[in-house]
Amino acid sequence: MPTYGRIEEFKFENNFEEYTERLEEYFLANEIDDDDKKRSIFLTVCGEKTYSLLRNLCAPAKPNTKTFDNLIKILTDHLRPKPLIIAERYKFHQRKQESHEKVRDYLANLRKLADTCQFNAFLEEALRDRLVCGLYSKTIQRKLLSESELDLKKAFEIAVGIEAAEKETNEFRNEVSTTHKVTMRSSECYRCGKSGHNADSCFYKNSKCHKCKEIGHISRKCRKSFPKNENQAKVNKQYKKNTKFKAKPSKVHQIEENSESEPEENSGWEVFTVKTCRTSDNKELKLDVKIEDVDYVMELDTGAAVSIIGEENYKKYFSNIKLQRAMSN
Template sequence: MATIGHTEAFNPENERISAYLDKQVAILLSVIGGKTYALLSDLLAPTKPAEKNLKDLEEALQTHFEPKPVVIAERFQFHQRYQEPGESVAKYKAELRRLAASCKFGDYLPQAIRDRLICGLRSEGTQKRLLVEAELTLTKALEIAQRMEAADRNTQRLKQKGNSDPLRVSDVHRNSTHGSGSSARSGTHEGSVVEKHGNGPTLFGRDWLMYIRMDWSSLCVATVQNNTLTLKNLLTTYSDVFKKELGTLSGFKVKLSVKPGSKPQFCRARQVPYAIRDAVDRELKRLESFGVIESVSHSEWATPLVAVPKSDGSVPLCGDYSKTVNPVLDIDQYPLPRPEDLMSCLTGGCKFSKLDLSSAYHQMILDEESRPYVTAPKRNLENKILVWYFDPFLILR
């Protein structure tokens, strides 16, 4: 009876350990097969496999068939793993744990599996539910995800049960008319048509309209009667709001207060680059035509203007009040609300509007006593004039 592949237990009284291991080497080389033996010979060449001990043979085979994994590559595979269609949360978590075995996460292993589990889930609703948990462990995340998964599965079953209304079939008549409700004819093909009753699924979607050649515009036309909220009507009804001219804040004027004993500061006009001088002049004329600024002959206060060209070709003008009015301005200290306070005021709101006023701060008028504080000099080739610049926002910023 052949005994290849089987050895008795080592008995130190009968043989030496080296002889016992040599016997195991011979058995290993006999049972691995010709293909593996040839591969092992190539790996150990020029040394023959029989000349190596059992440990050397094991290391050579393991290095070839099970190379030592690269941690960064294993972690890349781990972080690229997403939940596949039809894969349960439990199976997905087990697959993540298998991939993490060679990633060497150490004590961070539970957190790594938890994070990858949340990021890789297919259900956005489950992800949002998990992300609101402050103290979320892997066990708790798995429990919540499995509950959400079961709830989705039960919901789908209820929907399928509710959409199981029967569909009635009626015959197609050759000379049927459009919109009969019980029969239809398309092109030269005739047959049975499915008529939908109840709350069953849609028979075909909009994509079919391009394949079924019919005059759909005459069959399916939706009109809205007495629509008074069209854009044209809104623009006509509220034409004063949408006109291109600047509006004016009515019933209120801005008053600037300076500290007692403040001395007026007069700064020269800054040089304007030749490339934008024409644009600056056009902007000054535009503001003057809207009543934002006006010319004066003299003033004890003067703040230089700063031209800021934009990509659309316009050149907005700003006043540099950092060395004139700002240091002596008596500013009202109003506590600004925090974003959290503003958001709490919107609780329960359903509809929100966003208003964007054109040059909003130009629509605020300064009172007569405050206008000299914001005077700005303008230099040209003919003479020097002074301009009142009505823009309180530029003063306070």
């Protein structure tokens, strides 16, 4: 006759009651009914440490003089002494669901704790009450507390259903958040690199790129590639050429641009040619500048953030240039 299953030796860190349950199932599967045979199998497979303990507990008698049921009772009373009911119930009522613990796992752990509480006929109500009171999710808890007729089965079904819905909602929110971030990145203007507007209304729509010299974007958004050193040298050369001040010897000292200074590549503002400067009797510093191929005299104010001209001069010299609303940085 074939043998079904195998019983390992008992280890003290494990639950002896569970071990005896598996032992009974082994006897049942292999149709072992004789008490002497059960005892012999148990004493053979229980292990050296368990047998030694059992021998001491049975002294002066020998373990093989006891019945199988008697041996199990002797070990059970020693390994699992009768618990204090009030202490076991205290542990049961203090048990709360962990943040990472699923509802079904929480209920399973409550059942394990209730095993030593002797709730008897009150077991289902005790499990229901502890399930509701110990839930981590306040949303599920409020829902269960609003139910007029609630047994353990109904409470479990509602809790599991809401838990699954909350999980799906959180996953959906994460997907939406990720999609929103990608959309915000993709909405960046290809002309200037900023967001909050479309390319057709971009302030730099008519600006000339300092790299490729094409109209419609600034250098930091230029898609054409240049050898870095060669391109930088061209920009530096042009910048030094256009920003050199040339003064009259009798009025102002000559100023040369330091070769270590470099223009900001990402700037979208036009660099106009500055040729000469002169002082007047009232000590104002005047500069001859060229704007859109028009020679124009402007006052130099080193503290000004922008350069402006009057409406009258605009109409007189630059009426062919369409005004655009300025963008603040």
